[in-house]
Amino acid sequence: MSRLLASGAVAVLSLTLVSGVQPANAVRATPDGSFPARLELPDGFQPEGIATGAGPTAWLGSRADGDIYELSLRTGEGRTISEGPGTPSLGLKHDRDGRLYVAGGTSGTARVIDTETGAVLRDIPLATAPSFVNDVVLTKGAAWFTDSNRAQLYRVDRSPDGEPATIATTVPLTGEWVQGAGLGGNGISTTPTGHALLVVNSTSGLLYRVEPATGVATEVDLGGASLTMGDGLLRHGRTLYVVRNRANEIAVIRLSKSGLTGRLVRTIDADDLAGTTSFDVPTTVGRFGSRLYLPNARFTTPPTPTTDYWVTEVPARAGD
Structure with missing residues (x-):
């Protein structure tokens, strides 16, 4: 992603469910039952992150105002389920209990949203300015967020039933990490064993394996x-998909089990x-079945209220 910028009682904090309007040019499934290759988003939406789940459903975040948009991958129909706070919603991840974790970009925060109600379950401060909280990955015990402005990650612990904590822990990046100028840590994933993290540095083009404990x-x-x-990064087994945004391509890496080596x-x-x-x-990537889905941020096109945005589908087998 680029620089552009408790249960029960908690659920009543933000119960506004916004009925978004389906884009006029939304694409439905083709007559043979296949999924559409292009799915339209609302004009002016400015997408950044994507997360996929059962349904088949995708959720997308707006870098313009932080709105969360729910999209049917089968029909192209969609609606805004949660109004944003006026700051970006960048990287997204969805857990099995319907929680959506949102990287908050320049706000320096992480949000957790209930995708059934649109309620903001958590609004967690991670860092003060200048920060750029860019992406997120979920592990068994935590949500991990990158900061493209700083050589550090943020860990939000999750209980055994998946409930997120209300505070975060900062984990500095050390060892061989080189922050450099420009965007630093961006996409984040896990190694094939799940024992460590993978973080890409957008400017240097280097991929790092990070020990979560240290x-x-x-x-x-x-x-x-x-x-x-x-x-954005997405790992499926030992295959790592790396979205190279302005290059308009996905690099497909075959990883070793440890994640210490890989080949294009x-x-x-x-x-x-x-x-x-x-x-x-394209900025990030989600997967449903044998398909990959990528929102097009169109960073080289000046954004206006009428600028069109869409999600591109491509067969995952093209990279397996």
Whole structure:
């Protein structure tokens, strides 16, 4: 993602459910039952993050005002389920209990939203300015957030039943981590064993394996492959999808079990897309079944209230 910027009683804090309007050009499933290759978002939405879940459903965050939009991957129909706070909603992850974890960009916060009601269950301060909370991954015991402005991660503990804590712990990135100038840590995932984290540095193009307990980072040996412009990460087994936003492609990495080495096996680009859709600076990626879904942030297009935005579908098998 780029720089642009308690149960029960808690649930009553923000029960506003906003009935968004389905885009006029929303695409429904094709007559043969296949899913649409292009799914329209509301004009002016400015998408950044995406998370997928059963339904089949995706949730997207707006970097303009933080709105959360729920989208049917089968029909293209959608609605705004939670109004934003006026600050960005960037990286997203969805857990099995219907909680959506949201990286808050320049707000320096993390939010947790109930996707059934739109209620904000948690609004957790992570850092003061200048911070840029960019992406999030869920592990068994925590939610982990990156900060592209600072060489550190934020850990929000989760109870055995998945309930998030109300405070966060800062974990500095040490070891071989080099912050550098420009955007630093961006997309985040886990290693195939689940024992460590993977974080991409957008500017240097390096991928790091990070020990959660200590923050010690080790550069992943990619055999010379560069991940500059690396944005959202998604791991499926030992396959790591790395969205390279302004390059309009997905780098597909085959990882070792430890996550200390990997090799670039191919890229997914415009040649892999159906003729009805395109890439225009995709930022993050979600997966449903054998399909990948990427919101197009269109960073090179000046945003207006009428600028169109969409989600691009591409077969995951193109990179497996």
